[in-house]
Amino acid sequence: MTGGIAARLEELGLSLPDVAAPVAAYVPAVWHGDLVWTSGQLPIVDGELVATGLVADPALVPAAGSAAAGPAGSGARAGSGVAPELVSPDRAAELARICALNALAAVRSVIGDLDRLERVVKLVGFVASHPTFTGQPRVVDGASRLLGEVLGDAGRHARSAVGVAVLPLNSPVEIELVAAVR
Amino acid sequence: MTGGIAARLEELGLSLPDVAAPVAAYVPAVWHGDLVWTSGQLPIVDGELVATGLVADPALVPAAGSAAAGPAGSGARAGSGVAPELVSPDRAAELARICALNALAAVRSVIGDLDRLERVVKLVGFVASHPTFTGQPRVVDGASRLLGEVLGDAGRHARSAVGVAVLPLNSPVEIELVAAVR
Amino acid sequence: MTGGIAARLEELGLSLPDVAAPVAAYVPAVWHGDLVWTSGQLPIVDGELVATGLVADPALVPAAGSAAAGPAGSGARAGSGVAPELVSPDRAAELARICALNALAAVRSVIGDLDRLERVVKLVGFVASHPTFTGQPRVVDGASRLLGEVLGDAGRHARSAVGVAVLPLNSPVEIELVAAVR
Numbered sequence: 001m002t003g004g005i006a007a008r009l010e011e012l013g014l015s016l017p018d019v020a021a022p023v024a025a026y027v028p029a030v031w032h033g034d035l036v037w038t039s040g041q042l043p044i045v046d047g048e049l050v051a052t053g054l055v056a057d058p059a060l061v062p063a064a065g066s067a068a069a070g071p072a073g074s075g076a077r078a079g080s081g082v083a084p085e086l087v088s089p090d091r092a093a094e095l096a097r098i099c100a101l102n103a104l105a106a107v108r109s110v111i112g113d114l115d116r117l118e119r120v121v122k123l124v125g126f127v128a129s130h131p132t133f134t135g136q137p138r139v140v141d142g143a144s145r146l147l148g149e150v151l152g153d154a155g156r157h158a159r160s161a162v163g164v165a166v167l168p169l170n171s172p173v174e175i176e177l178v179a180a181v182r
Numbered sequence: 183m184t185g186g187i188a189a190r191l192e193e194l195g196l197s198l199p200d201v202a203a204p205v206a207a208y209v210p211a212v213w214h215g216d217l218v219w220t221s222g223q224l225p226i227v228d229g230e231l232v233a234t235g236l237v238a239d240p241a242l243v244p245a246a247g248s249a250a251a252g253p254a255g256s257g258a259r260a261g262s263g264v265a266p267e268l269v270s271p272d273r274a275a276e277l278a279r280i281c282a283l284n285a286l287a288a289v290r291s292v293i294g295d296l297d298r299l300e301r302v303v304k305l306v307g308f309v310a311s312h313p314t315f316t317g318q319p320r321v322v323d324g325a326s327r328l329l330g331e332v333l334g335d336a337g338r339h340a341r342s343a344v345g346v347a348v349l350p351l352n353s354p355v356e357i358e359l360v361a362a363v364r
Numbered sequence: 365m366t367g368g369i370a371a372r373l374e375e376l377g378l379s380l381p382d383v384a385a386p387v388a389a390y391v392p393a394v395w396h397g398d399l400v401w402t403s404g405q406l407p408i409v410d411g412e413l414v415a416t417g418l419v420a421d422p423a424l425v426p427a428a429g430s431a432a433a434g435p436a437g438s439g440a441r442a443g444s445g446v447a448p449e450l451v452s453p454d455r456a457a458e459l460a461r462i463c464a465l466n467a468l469a470a471v472r473s474v475i476g477d478l479d480r481l482e483r484v485v486k487l488v489g490f491v492a493s494h495p496t497f498t499g500q501p502r503v504v505d506g507a508s509r510l511l512g513e514v515l516g517d518a519g520r521h522a523r524s525a526v527g528v529a530v531l532p533l534n535s536p537v538e539i540e541l542v543a544a545v546r
Binding site: 037084 | 388397398400460483485486487488493494495498501503508509511519520521522524526542
């Protein structure tokens with residue numbers, strides 16, 4: 001029998017992905033005591049990273065791929081010979097939402113039933129950021145809001161949002177969390 | 183009745199700020215079991231971020247705002263058209279101290295009385311860094327020393343210091359911590 | 365009497381370093397409850413950082429120090445007047461392995477006997493990354509694999525790998541972990 005959180009996900013039109021079998025000396029999540037620690041989650045859907053690049057202020061994003069993107073590219077990705085892809089904060093917030101869903105899936109992979117999830121304790125959001133982009137909280141809000149929608153008060157967490165130079169596979173966002181379970 | 187840590191803060195001429203009410207799906211700190219996890223803290227005083235920019239070696243900082251800052255700016259903030267503000271390590275250590283005070287305030291907001299704080303377990307310091315700046319430990323020492331001054335042995339923690347590209351609101355420093363409480 | 369993990373380390377030809385006495389208001393590791401939290405570990409051997417620089421795609425690394433490194437240097441380290449040193453992913457994975465050994469040494473420094481280590485719960489790997497380098501997982505695998513070799517199933521952890529602008533002392537890699545002990 002599925003519990004309240006599974007029903008809530010369905011009501012929101014959301015479904016959690018299956019979690020890929022571990023291919024390395026690390027795993028999607030570890031349950032120890034009453035805490036579950038997830039690995040960093042990327043915005044992967046059906047096994048594919050759905051976007052790449054650096055998050056930038058909206059004014060810079062339309063210029064991506066055009067000549068106007070040259071100066072940004074030459075500074076942020078010097079030596080690559082390729083202008084970096086730029087991602088808007090709104091799009092990045094959607095990606096953070098996907099990361100949060102994947103984090104819930106990682107938690108479920110070790111506890112079985114998400115109704116055992118008592119509280120999301122901490123979330124860290126890493127945002128691959130263009131050097132002038134300082135709106136990381138707005139991006140990570142995509143993850144925080146998803147947790148609130150699905151989990152209600154149990155989704156209210158402590159959080160850090162930081163801007164980093166580059167993330168694995170050129171992902172724009174990576175989210176990790178620690179959850180308390182009963 | 184206020185306890186020993188409140189008295190110690192007063193003796194040091196320090197006061198903890200009130201913690202702003204949460205405006206999003208996250209909170210300043212979460213208490214679960216005997217651990218309190220804080221959100222990432224910025225050097226905010228009376229609701230205002232007190233400095234912005236990247237931390238850089240002292241030799242680079244006096245040039246900020248002058249023509250000599252151009253090359254640094256054009257590389258570190260290419261595409262912005264504005265040279266980045268640079269912050270000295272000493273100033274950044276003061277900012278880290280403010281972050282640590284704010285982190286204690288966040289802990290207090292959930293445990294009520296700081297005398298319940300048994301030990302700071304872990305601290306992570308993110309330093310928004312000019313690409314040539316490698317003195318992150320010296321910056322984060324500002325937070326570590328504050329905890330030692332206020333808490334004595336209970337303030338001795340494990341710590342990571344990393345240099346990142348950019349932080350929320352263009353803050354030079356962000357500090358998060360995990361504390362054990364009784 | 366030394367236990368199974370000490371024997372396993374010897375079998376692998378590995379030895380854990382002594383941990384330097386704390387010189388600041390932080391310590392190599394903190395043990396609270398059944399968790400040990402380490403400080404961020406650098407690839408230090410006999411007190412010396414064994415490599416510096418940014419991790420970059422192999423195609424870029426041979427050019428380090430030659431004229432071809434100029435453009436990369438001028439973008440990634442603008443204002444420094446010095447081309448950054450570049451480190452290959454394979455070399456960086458070796459460095460991550462050293463960091464993981466140092467993390468085990470930090471854990472041992474507080475629990476005494478590594479056979480008390482029940483499980484590595486979480487590992488975070490920070491990789492100082494050239495702006496075009498997106499292979500952070502491959503680097504951090506160096507740490508994850510070492511833990512698997514030494515600890516077996518107890519070494520299988522949740523993990524985050526992120527790329528950062530610069531690390532303390534210009535280290536290419538920094539690793540922190542949380543371990544459960546009994």
